[in-house]
Structures are given as C-alpha cells and as structure tokens.
Amino acid sequence: MGKVELGGIIKEINLQLVPDAKENDYVLVHVGVAISIVDEEEAKSSLQFLKQMNELDELYNSESEEEMTKEERIKQGDAIISKMIP
C-alpha cells in the first residue's frame, strides 16, 4: 500500500502491480490499484508530436525537391547512423 495525491485528496492505494514506483512518481490509478507509472520522457515526446512531424515533413520535402546524388545520400545516411553510436 502507498499514499497518492488525487486532485488534492490523499488516498491509500495498492502498489502491488507497480513494484518500481518511487516517491514523487506519477501513477495511473484505477479502482484503488496503481496500474502504470507515467513515463515522463514519453509524456513530453507525445506533446511534441506535431512539431516533430512538421520537421520530418520538411526533411522529406527538401529531399524530394532537390535530387541528391548517390554519394550525397550515402553521406546523409552515414551522418544519421553516426548519431546513434555514443
């Protein structure tokens, strides 16, 4: 059991199904049982969806507007892949 604040009310809820929940986490509570921990990164990224989508569209559009040489494409691919390696 643990305490959560629900819109200003402190309530005892069951935490059995979210063993990783820590103090100050936001949890999804359903009928007295916490069933998920809200993922902060995902929460932010879903709010950014439109912005990211427009950026992607711009990228695609710019690609289609100017024909790239094979060499350029490979370079661009390399650049993206290299970002993924820490």
Added chain:
Amino acid sequence: MKYLTEYRDPVLAGQYLEEIKKTVTRPWTIMEVCGGQTHSLVKYGLLQMLPKEITMVHGPGCPVCVTPTHLIDRAIYLAKENNVIMCSFGDMLRVPGSEKSLLQAKAEGADVRILYSPLEAVKLAQQNPDKEVIFFAVGFETTAPANALSVIQAHQLGLKNYSIIASHVLVPPAMEALLSDPETVVQAFLAAGHVCTIMGNSEYYPIVEKYKVPIVVTGFEPIDLLHGILMVVRQLEKGEYKLENQYARVVREGGNIPAQEAIMEIFEISNRMWRGMDVIPQSGLEVKEKYAVYDATKKFNVPLKETKENESCIAGAIMKGLKKPLDCINFGTACKPLHPLGAPMVSSEGSCATYYHFYSALNEAEKVEA
C-alpha cells in the same frame, strides 16, 4: 496538475485539428472502442470540431453496459438475501435487470453498497464475519487485476465470506466480432489505452493483419484523442494499416506483467454473452475452478427466470456503431438516465448517457451548423 492540463491545452488542440483537416481528403469512419473516450469526445465538443469527412462511431466499450441481464438479476436475487452485503461500482447499481435495478432493491431494503475498489469489499468481509460479502466484479481488462487481487487477498486472509460475481469482458475479441460482421462500417480503431496498459499491444497485431485495419492505442484526454485520430487518418490516407501507440506515456508494449499474472491466477478465458450484442467466443473471464469458493455464481444457488430485454431499445446497433443515440425514438423521452430502457443510458461511459448529458450542447452546435 502534471500530465493532465497539458493534454487539455486548447491552442495545441487547435493545431491538431488544423493538421487533421490538412491531412483528410476522403470520408472515413473511425470507432473509439472505449466509453471513456466517447465521453471525452462529446464532453470537449471534439465531435463537432472534427472535419465533416470524419465520422466517429462509438464502440461497445462500457463494461457496465454489456453486462448480461441474467447476471444483474442474479445479483438482485442475492442482494435480497438476509445475510448478504452486495457491493459494486456506482454505475452498476443503476443498470436495469429484467425487473429492476440493484438501486431499487436497495430502496426496498437490501444491503447494497457502492464501493470505490474491490479491495474495500475484502475489508468489509473482514469486518463482517457473520455476513456474506459479494462484489459484483464488472469490467474490462483494466479492472480485472484489481478484482483478481481482491480474491487473492481474501484467499491469503482465509476469508470464507467473500465472493465475486465476475462480469468480465475482453476487448480484442469484441473488435474482431465487429470487424467480421458484414454490416460493419468501421475502417479504423482508436484502441482503449487503459486496457492496453494491462495487456500490452500484442493482441492487436493479428487483428491489424487479418482485417487490414489501422489501430492506434489512444489515451483519454482531448489532445490524446486528437493525436490518435490524426495518426489513424494519416494511415488511412496512405492506405496503410499498422498498430501504433499514441499513449506510450502509460502503455508499455508488453503491458503490466504483474497485473497479467494476477488475472491469470484467478481467471480463465471463456465465451461470454455481451448485452445488446451476442455471445462472443473467448471474450470473457471466469473464476477458475481452483477458486470456485470465491465465485458467487457457483457458491450460491440462484433459481433464474428467463430474462428479457426491452424490445424498443436499439443498444445493440448503437454498440456496433451502426446507429447513433440520437437515431433512437426513445432517446431523451421514454429513455433517460433516471429511467433507462437499456444499458447505454445508464453508465456515464454509455454512449446514450453521454449524449443525454451533453445533449443541449450538441443541439446548440447542430443549430449553429444549420
């Protein structure tokens, strides 16, 4: 409040609507599966703001609404027994059985109580060892873990006076039943985010493949819904069909494993009758034989009369997305939340009750449009 107000931001909502309008070129019919989503769509006026090309139809996603009449009759019969405390969630109490509701039984003197959680019912059983405490356990996959935990707790405490009437339905088989109906109008789904919180996404891939239908796991706030609709429309316009997760802040790909374990410990999958629809194969959960002493339908013998539905109620067509609540001649006249003819008018998640509640707003919007 964090993670809530951000998802109700009117400016962002406007941007999403703009993007949806830019994306859509043809008419599409999309079903939101969950009654909670229907409620948000109507409450926030999103239905009127969406471009005309998009028709949202409201799914069968209200567990209280699809609970078969014979289970309600059974609960009422048991509630009238002298030593019984019958408890459930508030909505369940007002659903009409074949003769009356649990709330009417309460008015006639039965000990019927509204609880917030099934775990409170276990406490009640502990505090009242001379009474039989029965929890009318209604719900989708979202609620099943809590109901399962109540039985697990009762078992661990060695309680002999706690049992449940399990009225558990599963969402994916119902979606399949809708899609395999030749009359179906549904071209894409917003899947119920909280159901997927428990079960994960794996059950939906086969449906996407088999019926070539886009499914986007979606949350319940206005921004979630608009985001989900945009994702679905983008797929539809491109002729794609895949499973996407709009609600990743809460839904993990594999779902909640401890919750699934709790469900599978107590319940097994069975065929189930959906009120207003039909028997859908493998679409319900029943208490396992091993825990039969906690199954009120086996523990107590209830002589049941044949049940009957109100013939003028079109709940079935509404829950399949074939009709809208406003298509019903009884809507708001013979059928109101205080005197419902059928279940969708009862629960706040039922589409008829949602329409009724926000009817004046809907009416105004229609007048403006005309």
